[in-house]
Amino acid sequence: MSPIISVSGLTKSYASGFTALKGIDLDINRGEIFALLGPNGAGKTTLISIICGIVNATSGTVSVDGHDTQTSYRAARSLIGLVPQELHTDSFETVWATVSFSRGLFGKPKNPALIEKILKDLSLWEKKDSKIIELSGGMKRRVMIAKALSHEPQVLFLDEPTAGVDVELRKGMWEVVRELRAKGVTVLLTTHYIEEAEEMADRVGVINKGEIILLEEKAKLMQQFGKKRLKLHLQNKIDAVPASLAPYNLELGKDGMELVYTYDTKSERTGITSLLGDLRENGIRFADLDTQQNSLEEIFVSLVRK
Numbered sequence: 001m002s003p004i005i006s007v008s009g010l011t012k013s014y015a016s017g018f019t020a021l022k023g024i025d026l027d028i029n030r031g032e033i034f035a036l037l038g039p040n041g042a043g044k045t046t047l048i049s050i051i052c053g054i055v056n057a058t059s060g061t062v063s064v065d066g067h068d069t070q071t072s073y074r075a076a077r078s079l080i081g082l083v084p085q086e087l088h089t090d091s092f093e094t095v096w097a098t099v100s101f102s103r104g105l106f107g108k109p110k111n112p113a114l115i116e117k118i119l120k121d122l123s124l125w126e127k128k129d130s131k132i133i134e135l136s137g138g139m140k141r142r143v144m145i146a147k148a149l150s151h152e153p154q155v156l157f158l159d160e161p162t163a164g165v166d167v168e169l170r171k172g173m174w175e176v177v178r179e180l181r182a183k184g185v186t187v188l189l190t191t192h193y194i195e196e197a198e199e200m201a202d203r204v205g206v207i208n209k210g211e212i213i214l215l216e217e218k219a220k221l222m223q224q225f226g227k228k229r230l231k232l233h234l235q236n237k238i239d240a241v242p243a244s245l246a247p248y249n250l251e252l253g254k255d256g257m258e259l260v261y262t263y264d265t266k267s268e269r270t271g272i273t274s275l276l277g278d279l280r281e282n283g284i285r286f287a288d289l290d291t292q293q294n295s296l297e298e299i300f301v302s303l304v305r306k
């Protein structure tokens, strides 16, 4: 299947002379949730803004479902719903009016049944006659999503959808996004919460200093870098790892009270059984143990550092 969004050789130099994007090539597949990660100032918003036609590229091309965003701007833009980082909408309008008006902006005929469905899907139906100013922060965010969906876009861009949103609500937002995907909407989200990408994304792109430095299916990424750590909390302090245990490359931590063994979950043998046997032989006893999966966060931090 052809990608729904195709970005090719995209560069952006701002008037200040600063180059925010340095030749981005990126395809977004139909129906996927794509998470774009990157530190502050990496170029995420610039990239989204160019795809949505809000900012002009210096060079390169973007097409949305085959429509070039330069030469067929209206056709391309009508396929996109954008939920910007900042919430700005008329505080004194009602939810219903705000969302209906957004649809009108795209020149689409009125469709009250559709607006009703969107509001119900986003649990906003009971608030349809409330003024925006009367809503909680989380509800306001959902109104922004309702607005972006009002003209039936095929792709939804969420620029940091859960920044400053509490844990409960964040999970609610993830649910909303998953439901959208189930209905066939492609979702591109930027986030600082790696947990969010880990939880939701089908594919992850990492951008740093205007360049895509990683593009991978999340599951593969987790597997590729997927080392596990076994942490042994010792009963008695040891000063050094005995020489006979050198092959395990153990790390001694926490004032000699903790041994950490890193192993590969994919390999045939983890080495855990023999490690535990060898520890016993060396008279090292432990009070407790736990294992930890390397998280996407660790993968991300090590990549950006490099």
Ligand SMILES: Nc1ncnc2c1ncn2[C@@H]1O[C@H](COP(=O)(O)OP(=O)(O)OP(=O)(O)O)[C@@H](O)[C@H]1O
Residues within 6 Å of the ligand: 014, 015, 016, 018, 019, 020, 038, 039, 040, 041, 042, 043, 044, 045, 046, 047
């Ligand atoms: N209008 C502008 N003029 C000059 N430089 C700009 C302009 N807009 C953005 N930049 C610069 O381009 C770089 C990328 O900014 P951008 O907003 O795309 O980053 P981001 O990845 O979205 O960051 P954040 O995570 O902080 O939102 C930054 O260094 C920023 O200062």
